[in-house]
Amino acid sequence: MTAALTAHELIARHRPTLDQALEAIRTRAYWSPHPEHPKxxxxxxxxxxxxxxxxxxxxxxxxxxxxxxxxxxxxxxxxxxxxxxxxxxxxxxxxxxxxxxxxxxxxxxxxxxxxxxxxxxxxxxxxxxxxxxxxxxxxxxxxxxxxxxxxxxxxxxxxxxxxxxxxxxxxxxxxxxxxxxxxxxxxxxxxxxxxxxxxxxxxxxxxxxxxxxxxxxxxxxxxxxxxxxxxxxxxxxxxxxxxxxxxxxxxxxxxxxxxxxxxxxxxxxxxxxxxxxxxxxxxxxxxxxxxxxxxxxxxxxxxxxxxxxxxxxxKAGVNTVIVESTGDYRGMLANLAFSLSLYSGQMCTTPQNLLIPRDGVSTDEGPKSYDEVVADLARAVEGLLGDDARANALLGAIVNPDVKARLEAAASLGEVALASREVTNPEFPDAVVRTPVIVKLDGAKPEDEAVCMSECFGPVSFAVAVDSAAHAVELLRRSIREKGAMTVGAYTTDAGVEQAVEEVCLEEAAQLSLNLTGGVYVNQTAAFSDFHGSGGNPAANAxxxxxxxxxxxxxxxxxxxxx
Amino acid sequence: MTAALTAHELIARHRPTLDQALEAIRTRAYWSPHPEHPKxxxxxxxxxxxxxxxxxxxxxxxxxxxxxxxxxxxxxxxxxxxxxxxxxxxxxxxxxxxxxxxxxxxxxxxxxxxxxxxxxxxxxxxxxxxxxxxxxxxxxxxxxxxxxxxxxxxxxxxxxxxxxxxxxxxxxxxxxxxxxxxxxxxxxxxxxxxxxxxxxxxxxxxxxxxxxxxxxxxxxxxxxxxxxxxxxxxxxxxxxxxxxxxxxxxxxxxxxxxxxxxxxxxxxxxxxxxxxxxxxxxxxxxxxxxxxxxxxxxxxxxxxxxxxxxxxxxKAGVNTVIVESTGDYRGMLANLAFSLSLYSGQMCTTPQNLLIPRDGVSTDEGPKSYDEVVADLARAVEGLLGDDARANALLGAIVNPDVKARLEAAASLGEVALASREVTNPEFPDAVVRTPVIVKLDGAKPEDEAVCMSECFGPVSFAVAVDSAAHAVELLRRSIREKGAMTVGAYTTDAGVEQAVEEVCLEEAAQLSLNLTGGVYVNQTAAFSDFHGSGGNPAANAxxxxxxxxxxxxxxxxxxxxx
Structure with missing residues (x-):
């Protein structure tokens, strides 16, 4: 910067942007002055x-x-x-x-x-x-x-x-x-x-x-x-x-x-x-x-x-997605696979616990058992990350040795539904790149519940079998209240279940994404429109x-x- | 209430008042829907x-x-x-x-x-x-x-x-x-x-x-x-x-x-x-x-x-009024006398420390020495409260024995410029009614400074001799920073002093009343317009x-x- 900017120049240059930002936080419609495309x-x-x-x-x-x-x-x-x-x-x-x-x-x-x-x-x-x-x-x-x-x-x-x-x-x-x-x-x-x-x-x-x-x-x-x-x-x-x-x-x-x-x-x-x-x-x-x-x-x-x-x-939290039923099984799997993979799950907003009724899930492709849902999700992640170039572009690198150690330890926490694999980054051969692990847990077992109720930051998700939608909602409530949550997701076509999940989120102050099957993911929030965290549960005070x-x-x- | 009020009735009855209140907090002009007059x-x-x-x-x-x-x-x-x-x-x-x-x-x-x-x-x-x-x-x-x-x-x-x-x-x-x-x-x-x-x-x-x-x-x-x-x-x-x-x-x-x-x-x-x-x-x-x-x-x-x-x-605080100079000596004395007397000084906003240069104060009635100012203020309080009926109407009663004890102990803290007197309330003979005490202190003496730097809640004020306006400003800054203040007052005709006091209040976050000589008092704030406390000094966090x-x-x- 060579010459000093005057107040008048600042107004001419930026007041319209400020006014648009003020309007955006009022309407919460989409807006951004900052281009997303590198070109x-x-x-x-x-x-x-x-x-x-x-x-x-x-x-x-x-x-x-x-x-x-x-x-x-x-x-x-x-x-x-x-x-x-x-x-x-x-x-x-x-x-x-x-x-x-x-x-x-x-x-x-x-x-x-x-x-x-x-x-x-x-x-x-x-x-x-x-x-x-x-x-x-x-x-x-x-x-x-x-x-x-x-x-x-x-x-x-x-x-x-x-x-x-x-x-x-x-x-x-x-x-x-x-x-x-x-x-x-x-x-x-x-x-x-x-x-x-x-x-x-x-x-x-x-x-x-x-x-x-x-x-x-x-x-x-x-x-x-x-x-x-x-x-x-x-x-x-x-x-x-x-x-x-x-x-x-x-x-x-x-x-x-x-x-x-x-x-x-x-x-x-x-x-x-x-x-x-x-x-x-x-x-x-x-x-x-x-x-x-x-x-x-x-x-x-x-x-x-x-x-x-x-x-x-x-701070930390335990993010949950309830998978109760869906009208777009493929879309749900693709959406979840992306959420689990993005930046190797190293986002404070990445889902950790996927609560799935042990009696299965009703979908547009017919009923799916708990095992089928978990296997299909594992396949969706594998498919998404099957190509190393794409995997590198989505996963990035493991940020520090603690995350790597946690990932490696996760395989011993339960039955591994999807094993993590090493991905080679040809441009940066020293990068530690790993695909996510999915571990099966039984939400009715106290030892498994203890595992899923503490934060396991990194590319680790738990497919938690629950007794019922009501059990899922109860686990959700407890994990928000005791551990906090930056995000909550739910898939359901049942109005009663939707209402129960929504009520828990209102009562425990957590931000809820419902039935995302397209190009918006539970772990992403947009400024001017979405709140990041609620400030009302232990994950964040603001x-x-x-x-x-x-x-x-x-x-x-x-x-x-x-x- | 016999019949239930509907939302529609509530809107008809109160929405206009809500809208006026919203407008008042935006403009901060005078407004109130609640009549002040008993009749x-x-x-x-x-x-x-x-x-x-x-x-x-x-x-x-x-x-x-x-x-x-x-x-x-x-x-x-x-x-x-x-x-x-x-x-x-x-x-x-x-x-x-x-x-x-x-x-x-x-x-x-x-x-x-x-x-x-x-x-x-x-x-x-x-x-x-x-x-x-x-x-x-x-x-x-x-x-x-x-x-x-x-x-x-x-x-x-x-x-x-x-x-x-x-x-x-x-x-x-x-x-x-x-x-x-x-x-x-x-x-x-x-x-x-x-x-x-x-x-x-x-x-x-x-x-x-x-x-x-x-x-x-x-x-x-x-x-x-x-x-x-x-x-x-x-x-x-x-x-x-x-x-x-x-x-x-x-x-x-x-x-x-x-x-x-x-x-x-x-x-x-x-x-x-x-x-x-x-x-x-x-x-x-x-x-x-x-x-x-x-x-x-x-x-x-x-x-x-x-x-x-x-x-x-x-919480508690130490409220200060700086008396440096005035263009309306009588008005200032009357205003201060009222502030010290109202509800026997039992307001969180009542001035406690009156900082007065030991070399005296310039006024529209000529220069006044520190002693003259204190004596004139004492006379103004005496005049205001000379009639028992008026005294009772202004003072009210001492709220509890602690305040009474503090008032009685105050006379030993320094030279008494105005002694407290008992006032009889003919309607309520058991009421403890007392006029305020004014005690002289020397702000250059550490033991006196220690007295005036702690809150003495009740009808007790200290007329503190200070070396200069700068000394007053420095004491003011320190008392706000260390003890907090709900209110600050100042009397000055000197633009430099006014600016210095204002700057201290801005830096230490205290609410300032300047040169009040009429019917508004430093200890009163009006809703919709005045802030009560600042939330930025130790007297209150909101x-x-x-x-x-x-x-x-x-x-x-x-x-x-x-x-």
């Missing part, structure tokens, strides 16, 4: 495929100097799940220097007001969007997602979620007018009259604690919600997935400087191996907001210990994105004077 | 002064049977601060029976939707409004407020705050449409199309923990915010101020039954002396929301221990009322199907 990039200043790849490759082995104050070291040892050592190093911060520096620019950022803040955020997102190809490689080589998924989920879909958060943040702040005249009649006496000003003020510094699997998609909502509401934001990426968020921070700092604000309003906190800096940062008095995606144990720790902060967590996600990131200070 | 009552079904008093008196010595399930005893030993034993007993609940019963009606209440819930709440408020005279006596004889204040603050102003919460709750729930059609283009292929439904679902049971001084005003926002968002509400009143909330619960139960809902959606939890039932209730798994007004210690305990619930607290106060009382559950 849509390369004009109007955006990088095309070749330029994006070259930009990514030029980063390898370099020091990513963000110009942050208090940098006392350079750290980073990311190794791609595809086997490539990234060799990028990042600033390690002396937080006693960095945190005060981050506060220095907050007053000007606060005084800029909600609209300017939103438009600066949109400029950041636009410049990230222009580099989507570069980000796609960065996401791929940290999360292990296959390229197309890294491109879409790590690019336009993440940018959508960031923009959605900006829209909610803006809408929330302008619910109260900047000024008001208040005149209260006093009968025959003069009225009481006050002039009031209302200013949204930030809480302090927001801390974003990133995850390994979706560094941008899960990181952007909190980052942009906090920034748009006037807070500075410190981004603490997962040590295995630093690059996508470091690039994000770099763009944000460039845009802030280019719009006349202090670049230190956004900073990166990379860490040394084993440093565990999140715990230290999370309890610093300057940190007043935390956004976290990751394990239940650390999420619970944050909620209990980071008492000075508003804490938004997305939903992406709603009023509650933004409303407490700022406060409104009123100053009143006699008119 | 405005007596028509259209409302009780006039005589009927209201008679209704109150008829309650004395009776058992208030609310028809609640699980009632295992009758409890109550309220003694009015005016000396009257109320003799009213209330149901004591077996919570293992009552809590499940409260959940029984939640599904129908949820399915009724946001509009019907809002309109039922408005019907409850209307029926409370009709009984404002009765409530005024109940508030007076539990809080010790003088009649007119009990009437206004406990009546229309409390009802306004309840209605405001209903308006926010309604607006928040309808931000997401009930249904949406989502169609995503797929190039030359058929678009993906989903039909989505969005349902606001309650969190569970809301617990309202009432306070002694403002049972209705502080109780209604949480009660109506939780109820309007679909939750059942259990009201746990302060043992000294049960009656106003018991009457509220009675009206709510009647209206719920009369509109076809389960009356057990609202219930009372009165307690035996010393039972401390709030701790037990607050950690029950059924309780998912808590609204609390009271001491910092119990508020902190709730925040730390009631981890299964959303906890909204208003503001009355804003989006954050309602947005997390419910969650939105989405169900999506292929279109």
């Amino acid at each position: 849509a990039y390369g004009e109007h200043g955006s990088l095309d495929a070749a330029a994006g790849k070259a930009a990514f490759e030029a980063l390898l082995g370099t020091r990513l100097d963000l110009g942050q104050p208090g940098t006392d070291d350079w750290v980073g040892d990311e190794v791609s799940p595809y086997g490539v050592e990234l060799g990028v190093t990042y600033p390690h911060a002396d937080v006693d220097v960095l945190l005060p520096a981050m506060r220095a620019g907050q007053r000007a950022w606060r005084d800029a007001g909600p609209e300017t803040r939103a438009l600066v955020c949109l400029e950041i997102l636009k410049r990230i969007s222009d580099r989507t190809h570069e980000f796609a490689h960065a996401v791929m080589h940290t999360s292990g997602q296959a390229f197309m998924m890294a491109f879409q989920a790590g690019g336009p879909h993440a940018q959508d979620r960031g923009l959605e958060a900006v829209a909610y943040a803006y809408a929330e702040q302008v619910r109260t007018p900047g000024t008001a005249e208040w005149t209260k009649p006093q009968g025959r006496r003069d009225p009481l009259a006050l002039t009031k000003t209302f200013t949204p003020v930030p809480r302090g510094i927001g801390l974003v604690i990133g995850c390994n699997t979706f560094p941008t998609w899960n990181g952007y909502p909190g980052l942009f919600a906090s920034l748009a509401t006037g807070n500075a934001v410190l981004v603490k990426p997962h040590p295995r997935a630093v690059l996508p968020l470091a690039l994000t921070v770099r763009v944000a700092r460039e845009v802030l400087a280019g719009t006349g604000f202090d670049p230190n309003l956004v900073a990166l906190a990379a860490e040394r191996p084993g440093e565990g800096i999140a715990r230290t940062l999370a309890t610093r008095p300057e940190i007043r907001i935390i956004d976290y995606t990751g394990s239940t144990s650390f999420g619970d720790w944050l909620e209990a210990n980071a008492r000075q902060a508003q804490v938004y967590t997305e 939903a992406l994105c709603d009023g509650a996600f933004v409303a407490n990131r700022f406060r409104v200070v009123e100053v009143r004077r006699e008119a | 405005a009552y007596g028509e259209h079904g409302s009780l006039d002064a005589a009927a209201g008093k008679a209704a109150f008196e008829a309650l004395l010595g009776t058992r208030l049977d609310l028809g609640q399930p699980g009632t295992d005893d009758w409890v109550g030993d309220e003694v009015s601060p005016y000396g009257v034993e109320l003799g009213v007993t209330y149901p004591h609940a077996d919570v293992d029976v009552l809590l499940p019963a409260m959940r029984a009606g939640q599904r129908a209440w949820r399915d009724a939707g946001p509009e019907t819930r809002a309109l039922v709440c408005l019907e409850i408020l209307k029926r409370i409004s009709d009984r404002t005279h009765e409530f005024a006596h109940a508030v007076m004889h539990t809080s010790g407020q003088a009649f007119m204040m009990a009437f206004q603050a406990g009546g229309p102003h409390a009802q306004d705050r309840g209605l405001e919460a209903v308006a926010y709750a309604y607006a928040e729930q309808v931000r997401t449409p009930g249904t949406a059609e989502w169609t995503k283009p797929q190039g030359r292929r058929d678009p993906l199309a989903l039909t989505k439904t969005f349902t606001p679902v309650p969190r569970g049971i809301g617990l309202v923990i009432g306070c002694n001084t403002f049972p209705t005003w502080n109780g209604y926002p949480g009660l109506f915010a939780s109820l309007a968002t679909g939750n059942a509400v259990l009201v746990k009143p302060h043992p000294r101020a049960v009656l106003p909330l018991a009457l509220t619960v009675r009206v709510a139960r009647e209206v719920l039954a009369g509109t076809g809902f389960d009356p057990n959606l609202v219930a009372l939890a009165a307690e035996r002396p010393g039972e401390g039932i709030a701790r037990t209730l607050a950690t029950r798994p059924e309780i998912r929301i808590i609204d609390y007004t009271g001491s910092t210690s119990f508020g902190d305990w709730l925040e730390a221990n009631a981890r299964q619930a959303q906890v909204y607290t208003e 503001a009355l009322c804003d989006g954050a106060f309602v947005a997390n009382r419910f969650r939105v559950v989405e169900v999506r199907r292929e279109a």
Whole structure:
């Protein structure tokens, strides 16, 4: 960015997009300003495929100097799940220097007001969007997602979620007018009259604690919600997935400087191996907001210990699909096979437990026994992943050794209906690529129930035989209530069963997808329309994105004077 | 209520009021549907002064049977601060029976939707409004407020705050449409199309923990915010101020039954002396929301221990007024004298510390030394309260022995600039009525600073000599940051000082009243326009009322199907 962007230019460039986003979150119809197709990039200043790849490759082995104050070291040892050592190093911060520096620019950022803040955020997102190809490689080589998924989920879909958060943040702040005249009649006496000003003020510094699997998609909502509401934001990426968020921070700092604000309003906190800096940062008095995606144990720790902060967590859950009956057996199998395979089941939204009546399922192809349904699903997965090129494009790589170990252990948990197989990735021979395993369990056996009631993150699904639809609904209710769920799916042609499942989801606050047989999958949500999580069950204390996600990131200070 | 009210009747009766409330919270101009003048009552079904008093008196010595399930005893030993034993007993609940019963009606209440819930709440408020005279006596004889204040603050102003919460709750729930059609283009292929439904679902049971001084005003926002968002509400009143909330619960139960809902959606939890039932209730798994007004210690305990619930607290704080300079010395003195006297300083919004430069104050009547300002303020209070009838009408009664003890101890904290005096109440000779004490402190002395930096709830103010305006601003910042503040006031004609005070309030999130010299006082806030607290400093973690106060009382559950 060479010349500073004025407020007027920001309005001309981004206000229409903000208005469309505000309309989209109101109607929840489909909308996105961020193209999903890789070929849509390369004009109007955006990088095309070749330029994006070259930009990514030029980063390898370099020091990513963000110009942050208090940098006392350079750290980073990311190794791609595809086997490539990234060799990028990042600033390690002396937080006693960095945190005060981050506060220095907050007053000007606060005084800029909600609209300017939103438009600066949109400029950041636009410049990230222009580099989507570069980000796609960065996401791929940290999360292990296959390229197309890294491109879409790590690019336009993440940018959508960031923009959605900006829209909610803006809408929330302008619910109260900047000024008001208040005149209260006093009968025959003069009225009481006050002039009031209302200013949204930030809480302090927001801390974003990133995850390994979706560094941008899960990181952007909190980052942009906090920034748009006037807070500075410190981004603490997962040590295995630093690059996508470091690039994000770099763009944000460039845009802030280019719009006349202090670049230190956004900073990166990379860490040394084993440093565990999140715990230290999370309890610093300057940190007043935390956004976290990751394990239940650390999420619970944050909620209990980071008492000075508003804490938004997305933790583990146990996702269930009930398979009771269907009018499109082939469509159901294909849809489920895709859901289980996508990114090797390493999504917080991937189904884990498939609850299937032991007496079988009624379908458009006649009754199917429990064993038939499981075998047909196994065949559907095999068919989907039979071709190695296609398998690689869908599965991506196993993100870390823990997932691989869990996958390997799963085969001993019950009868294996579909064994996991190794897939070779010709481009990246060191990548660990595995197809999902499906294990049969009996939901009436306490030991099997115990297995399916704990999260087994990765490409592991349980085909759980249940006594009846009612048994399935009861297991569903208990697993949401006790373990949480990011998603619930159900296949049924029975109005009573549908109603029972829906009622459980309403009572336990879980998001339900019913009878998906086409090109929408239970593990995918679309910004501006679908809520990601509900914030009402143990899997997450917040939903992406709603009023509650933004409303407490700022406060409104009123100053009143006699008119 | 004899005949059931239909949805159609509710809309005709209350939708216009709801729409006006929605408009008021958007513009924050003056508005209220609840008359402040006692003589405005007596028509259209409302009780006039005589009927209201008679209704109150008829309650004395009776058992208030609310028809609640699980009632295992009758409890109550309220003694009015005016000396009257109320003799009213209330149901004591077996919570293992009552809590499940409260959940029984939640599904129908949820399915009724946001509009019907809002309109039922408005019907409850209307029926409370009709009984404002009765409530005024109940508030007076539990809080010790003088009649007119009990009437206004406990009546229309409390009802306004309840209605405001209903308006926010309604607006928040309808931000997401009930249904949406989502169609995503797929190039030359058929678009993906989903039909989505969005349902606001309650969190569970809301617990309202009432306070002694403002049972209705502080109780209604949480009660109506939780109820309007679909939750059942259990009201746990302060043992000294049960009656106003018991009457509220009675009206709510009647209206719920009369509109076809389960009356057990609202219930009372009165307690035996010393039972401390709030701790037990607050950690029950059924309780998912808590609204609390009271001491910092119990508020902190709730925040730390009631981890299964959303906890909204208003705790103690230290309120400051900076007196630096004024263009209306007489107006300032009169305004401050009133603020210190109203309800014997027993408001969470009453100023405690008056920071006055030791070198004096510039005024329209020439320079005034610190001693002169303090003496003139003392005279203004004496003048205001010189007539016993007027003193009684302003001061009310001391609410409990702790306040009296604190007032008596205050005289030893420093030089007394204005001694407290006993006032006789001819109508209620047992009432403890006291005028405020003003004690001089030196803000440069650590021991004096320690005194003024802790809350001294009651009719005690400190005239704190400070070195300069900058010293005052620094003390203000520190007291907000460390102790919290519900209100801040300042008198200054210096633009630089004004800006410095405003900046501290913006940075520390405190609500500021500047140069009030007329009929609006720093300790009063008006619903629909003023925020009560900011939720951003230690005095309260929530503001009355804003989006954050309602947005997390419910969650939105989405169900999506292929279109």
